[in-house]
Amino acid sequence: MVRYILTGPPPIAAADxxxxxxxxxxxxxxxxxxxxxxxxxxxxRLAVRPDACLxxxxxKVSGVYDILPDAYAGVHVExxxxxxxxxxxxxxxxxxxxxxxxxxxxxxxxxPWLNAYTFPEEAKFGDEGYAKRVYGRFVRELWRVGTMRxxxxxxxxxxxxxxLADLMEAAGLGGYVGKVNMDRxxxxxxxxxxAASLAETVRFVESFGSGAERVRPILTPRFVPTxxxxxxxxxxxxxxxxxxxxxxHLSENEGEIAWVRELHPESRDYASVYDAFGLFGQTPTVxxxxxxxxxxxxALMKRRGVYVAHCPISNLNLSSGIAPVRRxxxxxxxVGLGSDVSGGHRLSIMDTMASAVECSKMRWKYVDGRAPLTxxxxxxxxxxxxxxxxxxxGSFESGxxxxxLVIDDTRLKDEVRRSLEERLERFIYLGDDREIVARxxxxxxxxxxxxx
Ligand code: GUN
Ligand code: FE
Numbered sequence: 293m294v295r296y297i298l299t300g301p302p303p304i305a306a307a308d309x310x311x312x313x314x315x316x317x318x319x320x321x322x323x324x325x326x327x328x329x330x331x332x333x334x335x336x337r338l339a340v341r342p343d344a345c346l347x348x349x350x351x352k353v354s355g356v357y358d359i360l361p362d363a364y365a366g367v368h369v370e371x372x373x374x375x376x377x378x379x380x381x382x383x384x385x386x387x388x389x390x391x392x393x394x395x396x397x398x399x400x401x402x403x404p405w406l407n408a409y410t411f412p413e414e415a416k417f418g419d420e421g422y423a424k425r426v427y428g429r430f431v432r433e434l435w436r437v438g439t440m441r442x443x444x445x446x447x448x449x450x451x452x453x454x455x456l457a458d459l460m461e462a463a464g465l466g467g468y469v470g471k472v473n474m475d476r477x478x479x480x481x482x483x484x485x486x487a488a489s490l491a492e493t494v495r496f497v498e499s500f501g502s503g504a505e506r507v508r509p510i511l512t513p514r515f516v517p518t519x520x521x522x523x524x525x526x527x528x529x530x531x532x533x534x535x536x537x538x539x540x541h542l543s544e545n546e547g548e549i550a551w552v553r554e555l556h557p558e559s560r561d562y563a564s565v566y567d568a569f570g571l572f573g574q575t576p577t578v579x580x581x582x583x584x585x586x587x588x589x590x591a592l593m594k595r596r597g598v599y600v601a602h603c604p605i606s607n608l609n610l611s612s613g614i615a616p617v618r619r620x621x622x623x624x625x626x627v628g629l630g631s632d633v634s635g636g637h638r639l640s641i642m643d644t645m646a647s648a649v650e651c652s653k654m655r656w657k658y659v660d661g662r663a664p665l666t667x668x669x670x671x672x673x674x675x676x677x678x679x680x681x682x683x684x685x686g687s688f689e690s691g692x693x694x695x696x697l698v699i700d701d702t703r704l705k706d707e708v709r710r711s712l713e714e715r716l717e718r719f720i721y722l723g724d725d726r727e728i729v730a731r732x733x734x735x736x737x738x739x740x741x742x743x744x
Contacts (some may be wrong), residue, residue, distance in 0.1 A: 323348045327372030331688045332672035348694035351735030380440030380695035381641035382678035385580040385601035385630025387445040391430040393634040402545040402610045414447045415481035423452030428743040431459045436725045437640040440695045441466040450496040461507045463741035470512025471496040490526040515541040528570025537576040544581035545612040563589040573598040583613040599626045604647040606635030614655040618662040628678020645670040667717045698730035
Protein backbone atom coordinates (compact mmCIF):
# COMPACT_ATOMS: atom_id res chain seq x y z
CA MET A 293 0.00 0.00 0.00
CA VAL A 294 1.31 3.47 -0.86
CA ARG A 295 1.20 5.45 2.36
CA TYR A 296 2.58 8.74 1.11
CA ILE A 297 2.39 10.93 -1.93
CA LEU A 298 5.35 12.70 -3.51
CA THR A 299 4.66 16.33 -4.29
CA GLY A 300 5.74 18.09 -7.45
CA PRO A 301 7.15 21.60 -7.85
CA PRO A 302 4.97 24.53 -6.75
CA PRO A 303 3.75 27.12 -9.26
CA ILE A 304 6.69 29.33 -10.20
CA ALA A 305 4.56 32.44 -9.59
CA ALA A 306 4.94 31.82 -5.84
CA ALA A 307 8.22 33.76 -6.09
CA ASP A 308 6.22 36.95 -6.69
CA UNK A 309 5.33 37.01 -3.00
CA UNK A 310 8.92 37.86 -2.29
CA UNK A 311 9.09 41.09 -4.27
CA UNK A 312 8.71 44.42 -2.60
CA UNK A 313 6.44 47.04 -4.06
CA UNK A 314 8.98 48.27 -6.60
CA UNK A 315 9.44 44.75 -7.92
CA UNK A 316 12.98 44.44 -6.57
CA UNK A 317 14.07 41.78 -4.14
CA UNK A 318 15.89 42.84 -0.99
CA UNK A 319 19.15 40.92 -1.34
CA UNK A 320 20.10 41.05 2.29
CA UNK A 321 18.75 38.33 4.54
CA UNK A 322 18.15 36.03 1.58
CA UNK A 323 19.51 32.51 1.92
CA UNK A 324 19.54 29.95 -0.87
CA UNK A 325 20.49 26.35 -0.10
CA UNK A 326 20.69 24.00 -3.07
CA UNK A 327 20.62 20.26 -2.60
CA UNK A 328 18.49 17.15 -2.16
CA UNK A 329 15.50 18.48 -0.28
CA UNK A 330 13.08 16.29 1.67
CA UNK A 331 10.37 17.41 4.09
CA UNK A 332 6.97 16.24 5.28
CA UNK A 333 3.86 18.34 4.68
CA UNK A 334 1.58 15.86 6.46
CA UNK A 335 1.88 12.27 7.70
CA UNK A 336 0.86 11.13 4.20
CA ARG A 337 2.62 13.73 2.15
CA LEU A 338 6.39 13.65 1.81
CA ALA A 339 7.86 16.35 -0.44
CA VAL A 340 10.91 15.05 -2.33
CA ARG A 341 12.77 17.69 -4.35
CA PRO A 342 16.05 16.59 -5.93
CA ASP A 343 18.53 19.32 -6.94
CA ALA A 344 16.21 22.04 -5.71
CA CYS A 345 16.75 25.44 -4.12
CA LEU A 346 15.40 26.23 -0.67
CA UNK A 347 15.00 30.01 -0.39
CA UNK A 348 14.48 31.93 2.84
CA UNK A 349 14.14 35.62 3.52
CA UNK A 350 14.56 37.07 6.99
CA UNK A 351 14.83 33.52 8.38
CA LYS A 352 11.53 32.36 6.86
CA VAL A 353 11.10 30.01 3.93
CA SER A 354 9.80 31.74 0.84
CA GLY A 355 9.84 28.73 -1.46
CA VAL A 356 11.44 25.58 -2.84
CA TYR A 357 12.27 25.84 -6.54
CA ASP A 358 13.58 23.46 -9.16
CA ILE A 359 15.00 26.47 -10.99
CA LEU A 360 15.92 29.54 -8.99
CA PRO A 361 13.60 32.38 -10.12
CA ASP A 362 15.32 35.31 -11.88
CA ALA A 363 14.34 37.50 -8.96
CA TYR A 364 17.12 35.84 -6.97
CA ALA A 365 19.79 36.25 -9.63
CA GLY A 366 22.96 37.46 -7.95
CA VAL A 367 22.10 35.96 -4.57
CA HIS A 368 24.79 33.61 -3.24
CA VAL A 369 23.72 29.98 -3.63
CA GLU A 370 25.08 27.66 -0.94
CA UNK A 371 25.53 24.54 -3.05
CA UNK A 372 25.19 21.46 -0.86
CA UNK A 373 25.64 19.20 -3.88
CA UNK A 374 24.41 15.66 -3.26
CA UNK A 375 23.74 16.30 0.41
CA UNK A 376 20.26 15.98 1.87
CA UNK A 377 18.54 19.05 3.31
CA UNK A 378 15.81 18.24 5.86
CA UNK A 379 13.97 20.23 8.55
CA UNK A 380 15.62 20.39 12.00
CA UNK A 381 14.36 17.88 14.51
CA UNK A 382 12.07 18.84 17.39
CA UNK A 383 12.04 17.14 20.79
CA UNK A 384 8.63 17.64 22.39
CA UNK A 385 9.58 16.16 25.77
CA UNK A 386 12.96 16.02 27.49
CA UNK A 387 14.30 16.47 31.03
CA UNK A 388 17.59 18.41 30.91
CA UNK A 389 18.63 17.65 34.54
CA UNK A 390 18.34 13.92 33.86
CA UNK A 391 21.07 14.13 31.21
CA UNK A 392 23.76 12.70 33.57
CA UNK A 393 21.46 9.73 34.34
CA UNK A 394 21.20 8.39 30.80
CA UNK A 395 21.62 4.63 30.74
CA UNK A 396 21.14 4.20 34.50
CA UNK A 397 18.32 2.46 36.36
CA UNK A 398 16.93 0.83 33.27
CA UNK A 399 15.85 -2.18 35.34
CA UNK A 400 13.09 -0.20 37.10
CA UNK A 401 9.56 0.88 36.33
CA UNK A 402 8.52 4.52 36.42
CA UNK A 403 7.77 5.17 40.10
CA PRO A 404 10.71 3.23 41.65
CA TRP A 405 12.99 4.75 38.96
CA LEU A 406 11.87 8.28 39.87
CA ASN A 407 12.61 7.67 43.55
CA ALA A 408 15.90 5.82 43.15
CA TYR A 409 17.53 7.74 40.30
CA THR A 410 15.69 10.81 39.10
CA PHE A 411 14.81 12.72 42.25
CA PRO A 412 18.30 12.44 43.84
CA GLU A 413 19.87 13.79 40.62
CA GLU A 414 17.35 16.62 40.23
CA ALA A 415 17.93 17.70 43.84
CA LYS A 416 21.48 18.74 42.85
CA PHE A 417 20.21 21.58 40.66
CA GLY A 418 19.83 23.92 43.62
CA ASP A 419 23.51 24.50 42.84
CA GLU A 420 23.66 26.85 39.84
CA GLY A 421 27.30 25.97 39.15
CA TYR A 422 26.38 22.31 38.78
CA ALA A 423 23.40 23.29 36.60
CA LYS A 424 25.63 25.35 34.33
CA ARG A 425 28.02 22.47 33.73
CA VAL A 426 25.34 19.84 33.11
CA TYR A 427 23.08 22.09 31.07
CA GLY A 428 26.03 23.26 28.98
CA ARG A 429 26.76 19.70 27.96
CA PHE A 430 23.04 19.00 27.44
CA VAL A 431 22.66 21.97 25.07
CA ARG A 432 25.77 21.03 23.10
CA GLU A 433 24.38 17.50 22.72
CA LEU A 434 20.99 18.81 21.51
CA TRP A 435 22.91 20.74 18.84
CA ARG A 436 25.02 17.71 18.00
CA VAL A 437 22.07 15.36 17.39
CA GLY A 438 20.20 17.92 15.28
CA THR A 439 17.47 18.84 17.75
CA MET A 440 16.86 22.48 16.95
CA ARG A 441 13.81 23.07 19.17
CA UNK A 442 12.76 21.35 22.37
CA UNK A 443 10.15 21.48 25.13
CA UNK A 444 12.33 20.99 28.19
CA UNK A 445 11.69 20.23 31.85
CA UNK A 446 14.25 21.77 34.20
CA UNK A 447 13.82 21.21 37.97
CA UNK A 448 11.95 23.05 40.71
CA UNK A 449 14.90 25.50 40.96
CA UNK A 450 14.03 28.70 39.08
CA UNK A 451 17.60 30.10 38.95
CA UNK A 452 19.02 27.00 37.28
CA UNK A 453 16.02 26.80 34.92
CA UNK A 454 17.00 30.36 33.91
CA UNK A 455 20.57 29.15 33.29
CA LEU A 456 19.21 26.48 30.95
CA ALA A 457 17.07 28.97 29.01
CA ASP A 458 20.08 31.30 28.64
CA LEU A 459 22.32 28.49 27.36
CA MET A 460 19.74 27.37 24.79
CA GLU A 461 19.17 30.95 23.64
CA ALA A 462 22.93 31.58 23.38
CA ALA A 463 23.32 28.42 21.30
CA GLY A 464 20.63 29.66 18.90
CA LEU A 465 18.30 26.77 19.72
CA GLY A 466 14.58 27.36 20.21
CA GLY A 467 11.79 26.02 22.36
CA TYR A 468 10.31 26.11 25.83
CA VAL A 469 11.87 25.70 29.26
CA GLY A 470 9.78 24.88 32.32
CA LYS A 471 10.55 25.40 35.96
CA VAL A 472 9.03 22.22 37.42
CA ASN A 473 6.31 22.42 40.10
CA MET A 474 6.10 19.82 42.91
CA ASP A 475 4.37 20.37 46.26
CA ARG A 476 3.33 16.89 47.42
CA UNK A 477 4.46 13.25 47.40
CA UNK A 478 8.06 14.21 46.71
CA UNK A 479 11.29 13.90 48.69
CA UNK A 480 12.12 16.72 51.13
CA UNK A 481 14.89 17.87 48.79
CA UNK A 482 12.44 18.58 45.95
CA UNK A 483 9.23 19.64 47.60
CA UNK A 484 8.11 23.26 47.61
CA UNK A 485 5.49 25.04 49.70
CA UNK A 486 2.58 25.72 47.34
CA ALA A 487 2.74 29.51 47.53
CA ALA A 488 6.52 29.50 46.98
CA SER A 489 6.15 27.17 44.01
CA LEU A 490 3.72 29.61 42.39
CA ALA A 491 5.75 32.68 43.31
CA GLU A 492 8.95 31.16 41.90
CA THR A 493 7.09 30.25 38.74
CA VAL A 494 5.96 33.86 38.30
CA ARG A 495 9.52 35.02 38.94
CA PHE A 496 10.82 32.59 36.32
CA VAL A 497 8.20 33.65 33.77
CA GLU A 498 8.96 37.31 34.39
CA SER A 499 12.67 36.73 33.87
CA PHE A 500 11.86 36.47 30.15
CA GLY A 501 11.37 39.59 28.05
CA SER A 502 8.02 40.14 26.41
CA GLY A 503 9.54 39.90 22.96
CA ALA A 504 11.25 37.74 20.46
CA GLU A 505 13.34 35.30 22.44
CA ARG A 506 13.59 31.94 20.75
CA VAL A 507 13.35 30.23 24.14
CA ARG A 508 10.18 30.94 26.11
CA PRO A 509 8.72 29.78 29.44
CA ILE A 510 6.21 26.95 29.77
CA LEU A 511 4.21 25.99 32.87
CA THR A 512 5.35 22.57 34.07
CA PRO A 513 3.35 20.81 36.79
CA ARG A 514 5.45 17.63 36.98
CA PHE A 515 2.43 15.30 37.05
CA VAL A 516 -0.74 14.98 39.09
CA PRO A 517 0.76 12.89 41.93
CA THR A 518 3.28 15.64 42.83
CA UNK A 519 0.91 18.63 42.57
CA UNK A 520 -1.83 19.60 45.03
CA UNK A 521 -5.14 20.90 43.78
CA UNK A 522 -4.23 24.35 45.07
CA UNK A 523 -1.02 24.33 43.04
CA UNK A 524 -2.75 23.11 39.88
CA UNK A 525 -5.47 25.72 40.32
CA UNK A 526 -2.84 28.43 40.67
CA UNK A 527 -0.97 27.24 37.58
CA UNK A 528 -4.19 27.03 35.55
CA UNK A 529 -4.99 30.59 36.55
CA UNK A 530 -1.48 31.70 35.57
CA UNK A 531 -1.74 29.92 32.21
CA UNK A 532 -4.94 31.76 31.44
CA UNK A 533 -3.82 35.13 32.79
CA UNK A 534 -0.41 35.19 31.08
CA UNK A 535 -1.36 33.08 28.06
CA UNK A 536 1.31 30.52 28.84
CA UNK A 537 1.63 27.02 27.37
CA UNK A 538 1.60 23.93 29.59
CA UNK A 539 3.54 20.66 29.59
CA UNK A 540 3.15 17.61 31.81
CA HIS A 541 2.86 13.81 31.87
CA LEU A 542 -0.34 11.85 31.21
CA SER A 543 -1.28 8.16 31.55
CA GLU A 544 2.25 6.89 31.18
CA ASN A 545 2.40 3.84 33.38
CA GLU A 546 -0.10 1.56 35.12
CA GLY A 547 1.26 2.18 38.64
CA GLU A 548 1.08 5.93 38.08
CA ILE A 549 -2.50 5.79 36.75
CA ALA A 550 -3.67 3.70 39.74
CA TRP A 551 -2.09 6.30 42.05
CA VAL A 552 -3.89 9.18 40.30
CA ARG A 553 -7.18 7.26 40.65
CA GLU A 554 -6.53 6.91 44.39
CA LEU A 555 -5.65 10.58 44.78
CA HIS A 556 -8.62 11.79 42.72
CA PRO A 557 -11.57 9.40 43.10
CA GLU A 558 -13.87 12.29 42.13
CA SER A 559 -12.33 12.54 38.66
CA ARG A 560 -13.59 10.56 35.67
CA ASP A 561 -10.03 9.98 34.51
CA TYR A 562 -6.45 11.30 34.65
CA ALA A 563 -6.91 13.95 31.92
CA SER A 564 -9.97 15.35 33.70
CA VAL A 565 -7.83 16.22 36.73
CA TYR A 566 -5.70 18.56 34.65
CA ASP A 567 -8.78 19.79 32.82
CA ALA A 568 -10.57 20.74 36.04
CA PHE A 569 -7.74 23.17 36.78
CA GLY A 570 -7.39 24.71 33.32
CA LEU A 571 -4.28 22.72 32.42
CA PHE A 572 -5.58 20.71 29.50
CA GLY A 573 -5.68 22.70 26.29
CA GLN A 574 -7.13 25.92 27.66
CA THR A 575 -3.74 27.22 26.48
CA PRO A 576 -1.40 25.27 24.13
CA THR A 577 -0.67 22.03 25.97
CA VAL A 578 1.59 19.04 25.42
CA UNK A 579 1.21 15.84 27.40
CA UNK A 580 4.01 13.29 27.39
CA UNK A 581 3.40 9.56 26.88
CA UNK A 582 -0.44 9.11 26.74
CA UNK A 583 0.18 5.36 26.58
CA UNK A 584 -3.00 4.21 28.34
CA UNK A 585 -5.44 7.01 27.49
CA UNK A 586 -9.13 6.06 27.36
CA UNK A 587 -11.64 6.87 24.61
CA UNK A 588 -12.94 9.77 26.73
CA UNK A 589 -9.43 11.15 27.21
CA UNK A 590 -8.68 10.96 23.49
CA ALA A 591 -11.95 12.75 22.74
CA LEU A 592 -11.00 15.51 25.19
CA MET A 593 -7.49 15.81 23.70
CA LYS A 594 -9.06 16.20 20.29
CA ARG A 595 -11.54 18.76 21.46
CA ARG A 596 -8.89 20.81 23.20
CA GLY A 597 -6.07 20.41 20.66
CA VAL A 598 -3.77 18.83 23.25
CA TYR A 599 -0.51 17.53 21.76
CA VAL A 600 0.95 14.11 22.47
CA ALA A 601 4.70 13.86 23.00
CA HIS A 602 5.29 10.25 21.98
CA CYS A 603 8.29 8.84 23.87
CA PRO A 604 8.76 5.27 22.63
CA ILE A 605 12.27 4.67 23.99
CA SER A 606 11.24 5.72 27.49
CA ASN A 607 8.01 3.72 27.26
CA LEU A 608 10.06 0.58 26.59
CA ASN A 609 12.72 1.28 29.24
CA LEU A 610 10.21 1.96 32.04
CA SER A 611 7.84 -0.87 30.98
CA SER A 612 5.14 1.72 30.41
CA GLY A 613 3.68 0.22 27.23
CA ILE A 614 3.13 1.21 23.61
CA ALA A 615 1.16 4.37 22.87
CA PRO A 616 -1.69 4.16 20.31
CA VAL A 617 -0.04 6.53 17.83
CA ARG A 618 -1.81 5.21 14.72
CA ARG A 619 -5.10 5.98 16.43
CA UNK A 620 -3.92 9.47 17.40
CA UNK A 621 -3.01 10.18 13.78
CA UNK A 622 -6.29 8.74 12.47
CA UNK A 623 -8.27 10.89 14.90
CA UNK A 624 -6.29 14.03 14.09
CA UNK A 625 -4.59 14.37 17.48
CA UNK A 626 -1.28 16.23 17.05
CA VAL A 627 1.75 14.03 17.71
CA GLY A 628 5.40 14.99 18.16
CA LEU A 629 8.28 12.84 19.36
CA GLY A 630 10.03 13.09 22.72
CA SER A 631 13.34 11.60 23.78
CA ASP A 632 12.21 11.81 27.45
CA VAL A 633 15.82 11.67 28.59
CA SER A 634 16.53 9.95 30.90
CA GLY A 635 13.50 7.64 30.89
CA GLY A 636 14.73 7.45 27.32
CA HIS A 637 18.47 6.75 27.23
CA ARG A 638 19.01 8.39 23.81
CA LEU A 639 18.72 12.14 23.17
CA SER A 640 18.64 11.65 19.40
CA ILE A 641 15.29 12.13 17.71
CA MET A 642 16.61 9.91 14.90
CA ASP A 643 16.84 7.04 17.39
CA THR A 644 13.39 8.00 18.69
CA MET A 645 11.96 7.80 15.14
CA ALA A 646 13.35 4.29 14.64
CA SER A 647 11.97 3.22 18.02
CA ALA A 648 8.55 4.70 17.19
CA VAL A 649 8.36 2.52 14.07
CA GLU A 650 9.52 -0.60 15.97
CA CYS A 651 7.01 -0.04 18.79
CA SER A 652 4.18 0.50 16.34
CA LYS A 653 4.92 -2.87 14.77
CA MET A 654 4.61 -4.61 18.12
CA ARG A 655 1.35 -2.80 18.78
CA TRP A 656 0.01 -3.71 15.33
CA LYS A 657 0.94 -7.38 15.67
CA TYR A 658 0.16 -8.03 19.32
CA VAL A 659 -2.24 -5.33 20.54
CA ASP A 660 -4.72 -3.70 18.19
CA GLY A 661 -4.08 -4.68 14.57
CA ARG A 662 -3.83 -1.03 13.50
CA ALA A 663 -1.24 -0.43 10.78
CA PRO A 664 2.31 0.23 11.96
CA LEU A 665 3.87 3.63 11.39
CA THR A 666 5.96 4.28 8.29
CA UNK A 667 9.30 6.05 8.31
CA UNK A 668 7.66 8.96 6.47
CA UNK A 669 5.05 9.26 9.23
CA UNK A 670 7.54 9.32 12.08
CA UNK A 671 9.68 11.79 10.09
CA UNK A 672 6.57 13.99 9.97
CA UNK A 673 6.12 13.66 13.77
CA UNK A 674 9.80 14.52 14.35
CA UNK A 675 9.61 17.63 12.17
CA UNK A 676 6.29 19.34 11.43
CA UNK A 677 4.17 17.29 13.87
CA UNK A 678 6.13 18.36 16.96
CA UNK A 679 7.43 21.54 15.36
CA UNK A 680 3.96 23.06 15.09
CA UNK A 681 3.91 23.34 18.89
CA UNK A 682 6.63 25.99 18.50
CA UNK A 683 4.91 27.94 15.70
CA UNK A 684 5.46 27.59 11.95
CA UNK A 685 8.32 25.16 12.43
CA GLY A 686 9.28 21.79 10.93
CA SER A 687 8.48 22.16 7.23
CA PHE A 688 9.81 24.00 4.17
CA GLU A 689 6.41 25.34 3.15
CA SER A 690 6.28 29.11 2.65
CA GLY A 691 6.29 31.09 5.88
CA UNK A 692 7.98 28.38 7.95
CA UNK A 693 11.08 29.16 9.99
CA UNK A 694 14.20 28.07 8.12
CA UNK A 695 15.25 25.37 10.57
CA UNK A 696 17.23 22.76 8.69
CA LEU A 697 19.97 20.16 8.76
CA VAL A 698 22.40 19.45 5.95
CA ILE A 699 23.17 15.74 5.81
CA ASP A 700 26.23 14.17 4.20
CA ASP A 701 25.37 10.48 4.03
CA THR A 702 28.47 9.40 2.07
CA ARG A 703 29.45 7.04 4.93
CA LEU A 704 26.15 5.18 4.50
CA LYS A 705 26.30 4.73 0.74
CA ASP A 706 26.76 1.34 -0.88
CA GLU A 707 26.90 -0.07 -4.40
CA VAL A 708 23.23 0.56 -5.09
CA ARG A 709 21.95 3.92 -6.20
CA ARG A 710 19.23 4.91 -3.72
CA SER A 711 16.22 7.20 -4.02
CA LEU A 712 16.05 10.23 -1.74
CA GLU A 713 13.34 8.51 0.35
CA GLU A 714 15.62 5.51 0.82
CA ARG A 715 18.55 7.74 1.72
CA LEU A 716 16.41 9.52 4.31
CA GLU A 717 15.32 6.18 5.77
CA ARG A 718 18.88 4.89 5.98
CA PHE A 719 20.05 8.13 7.56
CA ILE A 720 17.35 7.78 10.24
CA TYR A 721 18.19 4.13 10.94
CA LEU A 722 21.95 4.03 10.38
CA GLY A 723 23.17 7.61 10.63
CA ASP A 724 24.07 9.80 13.57
CA ASP A 725 25.55 13.23 14.21
CA ARG A 726 28.53 12.37 11.99
CA GLU A 727 26.23 12.86 9.02
CA ILE A 728 24.94 16.28 10.15
CA VAL A 729 27.30 18.82 8.60
CA ALA A 730 25.30 22.04 9.12
CA ARG A 731 22.43 23.20 11.34
CA UNK A 732 20.25 26.28 10.81
CA UNK A 733 17.59 27.85 13.05
CA UNK A 734 15.53 30.79 11.78
CA UNK A 735 17.98 31.02 8.89
CA UNK A 736 21.07 31.33 11.11
CA UNK A 737 23.91 28.82 10.80
CA UNK A 738 24.63 27.55 14.31
CA UNK A 739 28.23 26.96 15.38
CA UNK A 740 28.98 24.27 17.98
CA UNK A 741 27.98 25.68 21.39
CA UNK A 742 30.80 26.20 23.86
CA UNK A 743 30.36 24.38 27.15
CA UNK A 744 30.78 26.79 30.10
N1 GUN B 1 6.46 11.32 35.45
C1 GUN B 1 6.76 12.25 36.40
N2 GUN B 1 8.04 12.62 36.33
C2 GUN B 1 8.58 11.93 35.32
C3 GUN B 1 9.89 11.90 34.76
O1 GUN B 1 10.82 12.57 35.18
N3 GUN B 1 10.05 11.06 33.70
C4 GUN B 1 9.05 10.30 33.21
N4 GUN B 1 9.28 9.50 32.19
N5 GUN B 1 7.83 10.30 33.73
C5 GUN B 1 7.59 11.12 34.77
FE1 FE C 1 9.11 12.75 31.15
